[in-house]
Amino acid sequence: MINRKELKPEIQALIEKKNFRDFTPIQQKAYPLIMKGKDVVGISATGTGKSHAFIIPILQLIDTSKDQIQAVVTAPTRELARQLYRQFSEINEFDDSYRIKLISSGMDKSRMIEGLSTQPHIVIGTVGRLKDLFVDEAVLRLDKAEILVVDEADMTLEMGFIDEVDQICGRLNRKLQMLVFSATVPAQLQPFLRKYMNKPVVIEADEDHPNNPQIEHIRINCRHLSYQEKLLRILPGINPYVCMIFARTKDEVKTTSDLLKENGYDIIELHGDLTTRERKQALKAIDSDKTSYIVCSDIMARGLDIPSVSHVISLGLPSSLEYYTHRSGRTGRAGRSGISYLLFNEKDIQGIKTLRTQGFDFEYKDYRKSGWVTVKPFDYRKPKPKNEFDEEVEKIRKRPVKKVKPGYKKKIAAEIDSVRRRQRRLMIKASIKQQQKERAKANQRARSKNNA
Numbered sequence: 001m002i003n004r005k006e007l008k009p010e011i012q013a014l015i016e017k018k019n020f021r022d023f024t025p026i027q028q029k030a031y032p033l034i035m036k037g038k039d040v041v042g043i044s045a046t047g048t049g050k051s052h053a054f055i056i057p058i059l060q061l062i063d064t065s066k067d068q069i070q071a072v073v074t075a076p077t078r079e080l081a082r083q084l085y086r087q088f089s090e091i092n093e094f095d096d097s098y099r100i101k102l103i104s105s106g107m108d109k110s111r112m113i114e115g116l117s118t119q120p121h122i123v124i125g126t127v128g129r130l131k132d133l134f135v136d137e138a139v140l141r142l143d144k145a146e147i148l149v150v151d152e153a154d155m156t157l158e159m160g161f162i163d164e165v166d167q168i169c170g171r172l173n174r175k176l177q178m179l180v181f182s183a184t185v186p187a188q189l190q191p192f193l194r195k196y197m198n199k200p201v202v203i204e205a206d207e208d209h210p211n212n213p214q215i216e217h218i219r220i221n222c223r224h225l226s227y228q229e230k231l232l233r234i235l236p237g238i239n240p241y242v243c244m245i246f247a248r249t250k251d252e253v254k255t256t257s258d259l260l261k262e263n264g265y266d267i268i269e270l271h272g273d274l275t276t277r278e279r280k281q282a283l284k285a286i287d288s289d290k291t292s293y294i295v296c297s298d299i300m301a302r303g304l305d306i307p308s309v310s311h312v313i314s315l316g317l318p319s320s321l322e323y324y325t326h327r328s329g330r331t332g333r334a335g336r337s338g339i340s341y342l343l344f345n346e347k348d349i350q351g352i353k354t355l356r357t358q359g360f361d362f363e364y365k366d367y368r369k370s371g372w373v374t375v376k377p378f379d380y381r382k383p384k385p386k387n388e389f390d391e392e393v394e395k396i397r398k399r400p401v402k403k404v405k406p407g408y409k410k411k412i413a414a415e416i417d418s419v420r421r422r423q424r425r426l427m428i429k430a431s432i433k434q435q436q437k438e439r440a441k442a443n444q445r446a447r448s449k450n451n452a
Contacts, residue, residue: 024049214332
């Protein structure tokens with residue numbers, strides 16, 4: 001547990017400013033372990049306070065009188081690195097003796113090297129640029145670090161950066177305390193963890209259940225329309241504070257963004273083809289809450305902290321169903337309610353069925369001229385009306401039995417078979433009568449025609 005009174009005065013002031021009334025489960029579990037020097041694997045979804053689960057104890061452990069790097073934090077994207085840098089740097093408002101440095105792709109390399117004449121206490125950076133300045137240029141003294149944090153480890157693995165993290169780790173102090181935080185820990189990540197972590201303690205946030213009751217999950221059938229065409233039809237029915245629209249690929253993000261702009265929507269787009277300047281402008285606009293719509297891919301949005309998201313729209317299911325949890329979890333945070341829409345077509349149906357088994361409670365709606373209406377699920381089947389024979393069979397099956405005698409099941413099956421045979425005989429008789437009536441009518445029409 002975290003005792004506020006034991007924290008440094010500047011950290012207490014920071015917590016007060018950020019209005020942290022209660023620490024989240026992942027923060028409560030991680031803090032004492034990190035303070036004891038344990039290696040930790042923290043599994044927690046975005047929005048559960050994962051970043052401050054390591055920021056607070058690292059700030060508590062830093063000795064600003066030491067003129068060396070004491071903690072390194074890696075991030076898979078420059079957006080995440082920049083966000084973590086901002087979060088760490090908030091401590092300087094209360095104590096400017098903490099030297100915190102951002103080492104990120106998209107920044108001028110020569111200027112970064114010049115700024116390392118005095119080594120910082122804490123380094124936050126993208127994996128590739130950290131490796132470049134530490135392993136290749138040898139100007140960043142990460143070998144002095146006592147703590148290494150690999151943030152968003154599953155995303156680091158998915159983006160192909162785990163080998164570069166491996167190269168960094170291979171040159172660090174073997175007594176280094178290693179902290180890995182991730183939404184999931186895929187099997188491919190296990191060899192890396194075994195190689196560098198010393199008896200890690202695995203902790204998991206209690207609030208990571210995918211079916212957050214604060215989130216309303218709504219499925220919308222595209223039928224003959226594309227995701228983008230259906231999106232344009234439902235947007236008039238949504239009045240968001242901030243709405244995140246997820247597409248599978250950067251090309252789909254670009255296509256969707258262009259279409260929304262053509263139709264008069266003011267949007268921010270986040271995808272891998274943006275220039276450094278465009279990314280900075282996008283993040284600045286997100287921070288200022290000036291735009292209501294953000295169109296993005298799963299990779300670009302992972303880990304970004306946007307607390308004002310009221311609506312999420314998924315253009316189809318992601319390639320990995322786990323990402324649907326990350327998408328929908330962007331809303332309904334900090335005690336607020338939220339709505340997650342999934343625009344689906346036939347190829348998404350099997351995935352929806354799988355999500356059902358994982359506890360997601362779906363509503364099926366559509367937006368029409370009259371407003372939002374509830375519609376039948378894609379797999380709805382109208383129940384067949386029961387007849388007297390079905391009721392008779394049901395009574396036989398539910399008949400109370402005081403003592404089961406040998407041959408009981410055969411006797412029940414014979415009774416049911418007798419009812420079914422009687423039903424078939426009556427159906428055949430009814431069919432014969434109907435045919436006789438139809439033939440009589442046909443003969444009468446023929447006689448009437450001949451007499452005429």
